Amino acid sequence: MEQINKVKSISIWIFIVPFLAINTCLILITQFHELFPNPEDIIHNTFPYLDGGASISRTARPYPSWLIFKPAMFFTSFLLIKYWLYNKKIIEFFVNDHKHKKKIIFFGISSAIALIIHSIFLGVKIDNDLFKLFRRVVMLSFIIFEIVAQAYLVATFYSFRDKLRNYININFLNLKIYLVSILVIVAILSIPILNFDEFMGFNLKFFKHALEWDYFLGVISFYLITHFMWKRI
Numbered sequence: 701m702e703q704i705n706k707v708k709s710i711s712i713w714i715f716i717v718p719f720l721a722i723n724t725c726l727i728l729i730t731q732f733h734e735l736f737p738n739p740e741d742i743i744h745n746t747f748p749y750l751d752g753g754a755s756i757s758r759t760a761r762p763y764p765s766w767l768i769f770k771p772a773m774f775f776t777s778f779l780l781i782k783y784w785l786y787n788k789k790i791i792e793f794f795v796n797d798h799k800h801k802k803k804i805i806f807f808g809i810s811s812a813i814a815l816i817i818h819s820i821f822l823g824v825k826i827d828n829d830l831f832k833l834f835r836r837v838v839m840l841s842f843i844i845f846e847i848v849a850q851a852y853l854v855a856t857f858y859s860f861r862d863k864l865r866n867y868i869n870i871n872f873l874n875l876k877i878y879l880v881s882i883l884v885i886v887a888i889l890s891i892p893i894l895n896f897d898e899f900m901g902f903n904l905k906f907f908k909h910a911l912e913w914d915y916f917l918g919v920i921s922f923y924l925i926t927h928f929m930w931k932r933i
Contacts, residue, residue, distance in 0.1 A: 701793060703786045704867060704933045710786070711926035714779050718920055721772030722756055722913075725765040729754075735764055749913045752906030756913060761823035773819040777812040783923070784808030784849065791856060794863045800856045804849055811845035814838050843919070847887060850880050850922050872929035876922060883918055886911075 726748065728735060733742045741762035746753025760769035788805050791798050818838045854876045857864060861873065890911060893904055 701790065701867070701933050703789045703793070704930050707783060707786045707790065708927055708930040708932060710779050710783050711923040714776060714783060714923040715920045715927070717772050717779070718776050719917070721769050721776075722760065722916070725759045725769050726754075728765055728768075729759045729762065736762055738762065748909055749917070750910060752908065752910030752913075755909045756916060757822060763823075766823050770819050770822065773815055777816045777819075780812035780815070781809055784812075787853060794860050798856055798859075800852045804852045804856065807845045807849035807852065811842050811849055814842035814845060818842060843887070843915075846919055847880065847883050850876075850919075851884060854880055867931055867933065868929050869931065872925050876925050876929065879918065879922060879925065883915070886915065886918075 729741065729743050730746060736742055743754050743759065748754050748756075748759075760766060784805055787808075788801060791801050791804070818835070821835055821838070854873065857868075857873055858877065861870065864870075864873075893908065
């Protein structure tokens with residue numbers, strides 16, 4: 701199964717590329733202030749995974765951060781499309797006409813397209829409420845499509861797990877199930893606070909920023925686990 705080796709190889713880069721990109725942007729904007737021509741773009745000491753001092757887009761959209769972020773996201777999107785297509789072939793090898801196959805491809809590739817659109821418009825300044833809504837819908841679509849695709853994929857593999865025992869480490873498949881379950885639960889619990897910056901006197905802005913960084917890390921960790929789940933064929 702050549703596709704298994706390709707998925708194993710691609711998945712580690714789907715984790716590494718965006719992880720390095722967003723954290724490089726964070727380091728640049730907090731530590732190398734001389735690189736940013738606009739003083740308003742500078743962010744001082746923060747570790748947003750804990751304190752929520754900045755959103756991912758806040759660190760990635762100023763020049764020169766976007767020179768790193770945008771190409772990295774375009775490349776990640778390309779890898780995501782290849783990843784979901786290779787998984788389609790793997791599913792067909794074990795169960796030719798699985799009921800979730802088309803759903804996996806639709807949501808998986810749609811998430812990659814949404815990421816491309818988000819990256820294109822990141823940093824574009826248009827003072828229009830409709831445009832701002834569009835950007836939020838695109839980002840939200842990426843998250844929803846990605847989590848749905850991941851959920852369908854792990855459910856599909858679990859449905860014929862006995863056929864996969866010679867190809868995967870079943871413990872990592874179980875770990876992916878736990879991860880996706882947590883991501884789904886957190887997403888559902890977060891819906892009520894998405895449109896609010898304050899609740900009962902508590903500032904939600906920093907909490908939402910921290911949640912964004914940690915959630916994104918959880919989403920790409922799915923692919924890190926994929927790398928270790930498959931045995932090299």
